[in-house]
Structure formats: C-alpha cells, structure tokens
Amino acid sequence: MFGLFKKKSEKEKLQEAYTKKLSEVHKASQINRKEADRLAAEAEEIAKKIEKL
Template sequence: MFGLFNKKSEKEKLQEAYSKKLAEVHKASQVNRKEADRLAAEAEEIAKKIDLA
C-alpha cells in the first residue's frame, strides 16, 4: 500500500529505459535497419549502465 509512493531506484529507471529502447529497436528494424542499429547501440549502453548499478 505504501509502495505506491516510493521513488524508483536508478536501476529500475534504467531497466525501464532499456525496455523502451528495445521496443523502439524492434519497431525501427521493420522499416530502417540503420536506425535500428543506432538504437540497438544506445540500448547496449543502457545495459552497461544497468550492470554497473
């Protein structure tokens, strides 16, 4: 009940950003491979930050 007001940790925020970026990669891969590769690289950077957190 009180968990509703807890702020997300940095790791949780990064994991959410990573999931959103992967969704963008999937969508872009159907249209523009170069854009999908760029987004995949960004997702990989987020994954590295998650590992460090």
Template structure:
C-alpha cells in the same frame, strides 16, 4: 497501495529505459535498419550502466 509513492531506484529507471529502447528498435527494424541499429547501440550502453550498478 503503499508503494504508490515509492521512488524508483536508479537501476529500475535504467531497466525501463533499456526496455523502451529495445521495443523501439524492434518496431523500427522493419522499416529503417540503420535507426534500429542506433537504438540497439543506445540500449547496450544502458545495459553497461546497469552492469556497473551491480558491481
């Protein structure tokens, strides 16, 4: 309850964006492979940003 108004860290925001891109890519991969590849590339860029935050 007390965490209700807690702001998300940059890492948490990036992780959520990564999960969203990956799920979108999975859904689209059944009908449009090129779009799915584009979404996967965007997700990989987000993953690189997450790795940079760890260092």
C-alpha cells in the same frame, strides 16, 4: 499500498529505459535498419550502466 509513491531506484529507471529502447529497436527494424542499429547501440549503453550498478 505504501509502495505507491515510492521513488524508483536508478537501476529500475535504467531497466525501464532499456525495455523501452528495445521496443523502439524492434519497431525501427521493420522500417529502417540503420536507425534500428543506432537504437540497439543506445540500448547496449544502458545495459552497461545497469551492469555497473
């Protein structure tokens, strides 16, 4: 109950962004491969930030 309003840590925020970006990659890969590659590169950058934490 008390965790309802707990602020998310930087790592949690990055993991959420990473998951969202991977979802976008999957959707884009069905339509536009070049866009999917760009999004995958962005997801990789987020993964690197997570590893540094």
